[in-house]
Amino acid sequence: MEPPSAAPQPHFGSVARTITKILRLRRSAASSAGGAANAAPNDYDGIHKFKLCRDFGDYSGVLFEPLGNSFHKPEDEKQQQQQHKNGSSRGREALLANLFASISAVKAAYAQLQVAQSSHDLDQIESADGTIVAELSRISKLKQSYFTNQFDICTNSFLQPVLAAQLQELRHLMETYRVTTHKLEDEVELKDSEILALRAELLESERKTQTWEANLHPNRSLAALDALHLSGLNPTHFLTALRYAFKSIGSFVQLMVREMESAGWNLDAAAGSIQLDVLRQGKPSHRTFAFESYVCSKMFSDFHHQSFGLAALGECSAWDRRQFFDEFTWVKSIAMSQTLGRRPSPVMQFCRAKYLSVVHPKMESSFFGDLDQRATVSSGWGFPDSWFFAGFAEMARRVWLLHCLFFSFEPGTxxxxxxxxxxxxxxxxxxxxxxxxxxxxxxxxxxxxxxxxxxxxxxxxxxxxxxxxxxxxxxxxxxxxxxxxxx
Structure with a gap:
């Protein structure tokens, strides 16, 4: 019988040769770098510290050393990644700048389109419409560039540099503001013409109202004084103006009493604080006389002085009868709302001073809950827009007219x-x-x-x-x- 064959022995020689080749490669690499002295003493342990690169084409067969679980990449790869990152950031910035420029261009074109439509300019309508379509198409291209990550200005011909796009955006914004300003100026001119037309209608309505009032109540309306001349002035004209003023005082007192009732005032106590005699008579209808006496005492105070004793009317102290009559003619021809809307005038100063004298702060506060109207009057910059002040202003206007007529008579009278x-x-x-x-x-x-x-x-x-x-x-x-x- 043949003896059993022996088991094949491991090829230790080939393994040894492989290990020897690796060690030789290690020694040659270390000596060429000038680090032979720092080589590890145990070459066998060094085998476990090195690995061959998987891709010899990318790394040219260079061995690299692991450090924990992370790897050191070559510097040129890091620089490439940083450059790619910077390029992407600049590309996105350019894309946004171009997007904003296109949006501003659409806004400017739309503003031009509105103006062209209002003026029915066909050429401008077509031009603005074409601009809007072109910019919307450009915005669509920018959208596609964003989704495809094509931010490079060199490859995309429709992308402008950042500064150029920003400059274009500013130009479009300036054009939008210019068109909007021009449009607003046209609207202001239109409103001014409408205001002038309405003022003419108001003046005509006031003239008709004065005529009807003169026909219904002779000698109770200033319409009877429309054709008055300085040379023909007589006491009858003054009496007519006095009745007209007294009628306005009665209207304002009625308005004031209604506000007192709305505010919960005790009218008997209020009237008695002015004139106690009206309470002693025991007739509620007589309370109005107390309120009228209060208003008249305030409105006619210092009536015999040309300036009404007011520092704000100091210029009136030097007026002659002609100037007073001219003031009377001018104030009589317009409504108080028009008078208060003009430049500062004596009648405005008179109205302001008398309001602060007649209307007590506690009275105004109880009527309206605040002192806003008083603050507006005191500021000197305007007048309140309320029915209460409108009634007072009309009363002040008529008393001022009476005052001007009073000093329009001959000085020797x-x-x-x-x-x-x-x-x-x-x-x-x-x-x-x-x-x-x-x-x-x-x-x-x-x-x-x-x-x-x-x-x-x-x-x-x-x-x-x-x-x-x-x-x-x-x-x-x-x-x-x-x-x-x-x-």
Whole structure:
């Protein structure tokens, strides 16, 4: 029998030769780099510290050493990645700049399209429409570039450099502002023409209203003074203006009383704080006389002075009769709303000063909850836009007209304003009872008791113009009996 064959022995020789070749390569690499002295003493341990590169074409057969779980990449690869990153960032910046430039171009073209449509300019409409279509197409291309990561200016011919795109955006914005400014200027001119037309209509309406009022109430409207000349001025004209002013005072007092009622005022207490006599009579309808006396005392204070005793009207102290009459003619021809909207004038200064005098801060605060109207008047820059102030301004205008007419008479004409003190005997020559027209109770009670009425207070002052005497309006009260029993 044949003896069993022996097992094949491992090829230790080939393995040894492979290891020897690796060690030789290691030694030659270390000696060429000048690091033979720093080589590891144990060559066998060095085998485990080196690996061959998988891709010999990329790394030219150079061995690299691992450090933990990370690898050191060559410097040229890092530089390439950094350059690629910087290029992508610049590309995105250029893409955004071009996008904003296109959007601003669309806005400018749309603004031009609106102007062209309003003026029906076909050439401009076609030009603006073409620009919008072209820019929208360009924005579509930018969108595609973003999705395909094509940010390179060199490869994309429609991409502009960043600075050029930003400059183009600014130009489009300036064009948009220019077109918008031109459009707004046209609108302002149109509004101005509409305002002038409405003012003409308002003036015509006011003239018609004055004519109708003159026909309905002769001698109660200033329409009777439209054809007045300085040479033909007489006391009858002044009386007409006085009635006109007194009517406006009554209207404002009614407005003020309504505001008091809305604010929850005690009208009896308010009237009694002004004139206690109206409470003693026990007639609620007489409360209005107390309020009228208060307003008249404020509005006619210093009436006999050319400047009304106001520093703001100091220039009026040097006016002659012609200047007062010209002021009367001008203020009479326009509404107070138009007067207050013009440049500062004496009537505006008068209205401002009298409002601060008549309307107490507590009164305004209770009416409106704040002092905004008073602050506006005090500022000197404007006037409140409210029904309450409009009623006051019209009253101030009519009192100012009366004042101007008062000083339009000849300087040698005797003229004065007067009121009657409390307790004075009633005289039909100088006085007129405010209750005589609407309430005869006072006169009958005085006659039955055998006592003559006396003046409680003056409601509207009286005037003397030459030989003409205009009675003052007074509120009468029963006279106190004398100690000797005679009335």
């Amino acid at each position: 005797e003229r004065s304003i007067f009121q009657v003190r409390r307790g004075s005997q009633f005289s039909e020559v100088y006085m007129e009872s405010v209750a005589a027209a609407g309430d005869q109770g006072d006169s009958s009670e005085a006659a039955e008791s055998g006592r003559a009425g006396v003046v409680g207070f003056t409601v509207v002052p009286g005037f003397k113009m030459g030989r003409t005497l205009i009675q003052c309006k007074v509120y009468l009260i029963p006279s106190e009996p004398r100690m000797d029993g005679r009335s």
